Amino acid sequence: MRHGKKFNHLSRTSSHRAALLMNLSLALIEHKRIFTTVAKAKALRKHIEPILTKSKTNTTHNRRVAFSYLNNKEAVTELFTTISAKIGERPGGYTRVIKTGFRKGDGAEMAMIELVDFNEIYTNPKNKRSEKDTAKPGARRTRRSKAKTPAAAAPSAKKAAESAANEEE
Numbered sequence: 001m002r003h004g005k006k007f008n009h010l011s012r013t014s015s016h017r018a019a020l021l022m023n024l025s026l027a028l029i030e031h032k033r034i035f036t037t038v039a040k041a042k043a044l045r046k047h048i049e050p051i052l053t054k055s056k057t058n059t060t061h062n063r064r065v066a067f068s069y070l071n072n073k074e075a076v077t078e079l080f081t082t083i084s085a086k087i088g089e090r091p092g093g094y095t096r097v098i099k100t101g102f103r104k105g106d107g108a109e110m111a112m113i114e115l116v117d118f119n120e121i122y123t124n125p126k127n128k129r130s131e132k133d134t135a136k137p138g139a140r141r142t143r144r145s146k147a148k149t150p151a152a153a154a155p156s157a158k159k160a161a162e163s164a165a166n167e168e169e
Contacts, residue, residue, distance in 0.1 A: 008043050021047040022070060028095075029075045029083065033114035041097045041113040052094045055084040086117040 002009070010017055024044045027034045036044070051069055054062040058080050067076050087094050096119070098112045117123060 008039055025070060026072055026075050029078055032118040035112050038109045038111040041111040044113060045095050049094055055079045056088060
């Protein structure tokens, strides 16, 4: 029975599960983004977040602890150089899991897990849209939003005020 067991066993023995999570961790460190099932992605997130936290302080002990989980010198070097430099100020939440749909063969729910600071689309401030970009005068309207944009509505409001003033005179 599995009373009080809080982690997902992934239908594997303990050694098989450790090897699976080690290989997924190596792939994530190397590629910064991998596609896998949702269950494996969630298990990987719980497995790699403490390792990423340890990589923020570059000591011999932390390197040895990371190596005991990864068993790969190149991955440990990558972890303590490039990855730790990017996640240095972040207090946690180093990974992001995004569901991507279902696998065609067996219908398993798939997900993408990635390191948050290595996604240029989300972290680049140039790509974030401001309010000025959304309120352009020549912007398209949908059928639902019949109201004009504030910049386009301003001239018609002025014309209405001028016509009301002319009628009073």
